Amino acid sequence: MIHTGCTVTQFRQEATQTIGNASLQKALRGATAHFVDGRQAAFDAFPDGEAIRDHLKEIRGATISNLAFYLEQFEQNAQAAGTIVHWARNAEEAAAIVTSIARENGVMLAAKSKSMATEEIKLNHALEAADVRVVETDLGEWIIQLAGESPYHIIGPAIHKTKEQIVDLFEEYRGRPLADTSIAALTAEARHILRQQFLEAGIGISGGNMGVAETGSLVLVTNEGNGRMVTTLPRIHVAVMGIEKIAPDWDAAAAWLSLLARSATGQPMSIYTTVVTGPRRPEDADGPEEVHIVLLDNGRASLADTSSRKADYAEILQCIRCGACLNVCPVYGESGGHAYNSPYSGPIGAVISPLLFGLEKYAALPHASTLCGACVDVCPARIDLPRMLLALRADEVEQGIPSPFEQFAERAGTAVMGNAHLFNLAGKMAGWGQKMFTKNGTFTPPINPTLDRNLPIRPQKSFRDLWNDLDTD
Amino acid sequence: MSNYTHKKKVALLVTCLVDQALPDIGVSTVNVLRRAGYDVAFPSAQTCCGQPSYNSGFHDEAKKLARRTIDIFVDYEAVVLPSGSCTTMIRKEYPQLFKNDPKYYYLALRLAKKTFELGEFLNKEGKLPQAEATEPKTAVTYHDSCHMCRMLDLRDEPRQALTAHGYSIIEMETSDRCCGFGGVFSVRMPEISNAMTADKLHEARKTGMKTMVTSDPGCLIQMRGLLQEDDDLKIEHIATMLDKAG
Ligand code: SF4
Numbered sequence: 001m002i003h004t005g006c007t008v009t010q011f012r013q014e015a016t017q018t019i020g021n022a023s024l025q026k027a028l029r030g031a032t033a034h035f036v037d038g039r040q041a042a043f044d045a046f047p048d049g050e051a052i053r054d055h056l057k058e059i060r061g062a063t064i065s066n067l068a069f070y071l072e073q074f075e076q077n078a079q080a081a082g083t084i085v086h087w088a089r090n091a092e093e094a095a096a097i098v099t100s101i102a103r104e105n106g107v108m109l110a111a112k113s114k115s116m117a118t119e120e121i122k123l124n125h126a127l128e129a130a131d132v133r134v135v136e137t138d139l140g141e142w143i144i145q146l147a148g149e150s151p152y153h154i155i156g157p158a159i160h161k162t163k164e165q166i167v168d169l170f171e172e173y174r175g176r177p178l179a180d181t182s183i184a185a186l187t188a189e190a191r192h193i194l195r196q197q198f199l200e201a202g203i204g205i206s207g208g209n210m211g212v213a214e215t216g217s218l219v220l221v222t223n224e225g226n227g228r229m230v231t232t233l234p235r236i237h238v239a240v241m242g243i244e245k246i247a248p249d250w251d252a253a254a255a256w257l258s259l260l261a262r263s264a265t266g267q268p269m270s271i272y273t274t275v276v277t278g279p280r281r282p283e284d285a286d287g288p289e290e291v292h293i294v295l296l297d298n299g300r301a302s303l304a305d306t307s308s309r310k311a312d313y314a315e316i317l318q319c320i321r322c323g324a325c326l327n328v329c330p331v332y333g334e335s336g337g338h339a340y341n342s343p344y345s346g347p348i349g350a351v352i353s354p355l356l357f358g359l360e361k362y363a364a365l366p367h368a369s370t371l372c373g374a375c376v377d378v379c380p381a382r383i384d385l386p387r388m389l390l391a392l393r394a395d396e397v398e399q400g401i402p403s404p405f406e407q408f409a410e411r412a413g414t415a416v417m418g419n420a421h422l423f424n425l426a427g428k429m430a431g432w433g434q435k436m437f438t439k440n441g442t443f444t445p446p447i448n449p450t451l452d453r454n455l456p457i458r459p460q461k462s463f464r465d466l467w468n469d470l471d472t473d
Numbered sequence: 474m475s476n477y478t479h480k481k482k483v484a485l486l487v488t489c490l491v492d493q494a495l496p497d498i499g500v501s502t503v504n505v506l507r508r509a510g511y512d513v514a515f516p517s518a519q520t521c522c523g524q525p526s527y528n529s530g531f532h533d534e535a536k537k538l539a540r541r542t543i544d545i546f547v548d549y550e551a552v553v554l555p556s557g558s559c560t561t562m563i564r565k566e567y568p569q570l571f572k573n574d575p576k577y578y579y580l581a582l583r584l585a586k587k588t589f590e591l592g593e594f595l596n597k598e599g600k601l602p603q604a605e606a607t608e609p610k611t612a613v614t615y616h617d618s619c620h621m622c623r624m625l626d627l628r629d630e631p632r633q634a635l636t637a638h639g640y641s642i643i644e645m646e647t648s649d650r651c652c653g654f655g656g657v658f659s660v661r662m663p664e665i666s667n668a669m670t671a672d673k674l675h676e677a678r679k680t681g682m683k684t685m686v687t688s689d690p691g692c693l694i695q696m697r698g699l700l701q702e703d704d705d706l707k708i709e710h711i712a713t714m715l716d717k718a719g
Contacts, residue, residue, distance in 0.1 A: 370655025393530030
């Protein structure tokens, strides 16, 4: 699935389908509510949670403003541990690096654990074009791979799928009906299929939740243990990680990890936390012979660079991709993840997609929000997402992206608002106009831009018309 | 207080929505303020605070309206609005908007400090009636507008104003979930906006209350827009409720 951008019309159409699809709504509501309740319970049981959020915001801010320093330190220490570090300026470079590692080693099959960075660089596409078969080993990712879709949610790629749909996908893959379609049986079936792939795969590909600069280690959290398999069973392990995911030291990493799973799923910790510091050593029982880390820029460095125009947006690099903002976002709750037409959806997607992939391409996303601020309430790094949505809207105006009609309306509206008499007159005239379409106190305009919502009727007298009678003192 | 002869003067910033679409809310605001002992002025040059332009990214246009608003109101002792949203615009966004403007940055900060949402103002000034220990008059549910609760941190103040006027509040689940308005959003993405409103109304109905109160005219228009003609649920502005309670 290749993401091409998002217009307001596209967003609305996709959202309208979601809103009209009762089973999809149910799946979406169920999953997000489950995450929200889990997060709440986790923070209720974690009295230091709020203070650690303040702390995380500070350390993420400090790291991002000295990113080059920590990246260098990370590279040196990773290399000292035997990891091969690659730098990719953009998505194409990153995909090419991974593809050529696979090719040079004659790899036919790659086993992947869930990773948003590889979604961003469209890695599966690139590998398959180079005749390397890719199998997703995270259950949710595997389901959407079978369905030929993209992730619906940063941490729950397949939350939109009902059990029945999953059964269909499995049966299609197996080419025969399943005898037992209980959840336990489905999971066992998936495990059986995926186990084999791990053993056959010549390369394991993962993302990276975090890189720890002081030891050059890569940290990966999963709930299914597939991350551990991907990073130990195949001969080669390649991780693709955004350059912003750096923690200076293990102290910062601890704060980060203490909030990640709590914010994401409500767990105190993910089931598996895997730390990779270089390839297997002679004394190690297992592990890959080669470890590569691809550090992906793809627009991030320019956001961190305070001398660049986008300096306003450095804060977004503090994101730890926990997905909490999606779960509480009422727009995401209606529209679903695919409406964003980007690997990243919800509030974080609405900010990061235009910044990384182009504002003009993703011009609708800064508007896919009421600016309600529910995301700020839960973001572990306390990122002010609404502020950045507003800034992106202002950038759109500066770049002339809004329609000529909208630009005209804004200017005309401001001219009218600049004069109280004109303003009142415009209101009166609107009231007269409304009369033509008002019957029994209900205003039914020929075209209602709000669809089935009743619009207020402009009364005969505005407040300022009434004021003279009120002004009796 | 008994030899207090000079009545404090407050300026009413009635907001463009209330002025043109919901004037009764403006009248109620005046009544409530007068009853609390204020001399209310209505500077008639006022129009709109500029929030719609600002939220759509049109900063030049927003600045034009913001400068006007600052000029008109900056010399009053206090400015009161029947809207959490427009209060946020003035208190939080004006200083942002004029960060690089040598003259208006200072003026924006000055105005920000003395601009208050109605319920907040009555609380802060200690002008709420002492609630009588009798049975409450009416039970209502309260919708926290996003600007009121998250930008201004005003959750208790409107509730206290209502209870001091004899109302009791039956809380709905997620009273602070957005009603779907979002200004221009409600026109730009009406399907989503309306679906959000429907959810909100559903939550309100579950309380069994006949009235949902809010402090923002925008939310009020939005939510009324999806009520049936003879709906069991009514949506009222806090000024209306305080005025009615006397
Ligand atoms: S913006 Fe905050 S809440 Fe959203 S994914 Fe990133 S860290 Fe999590």
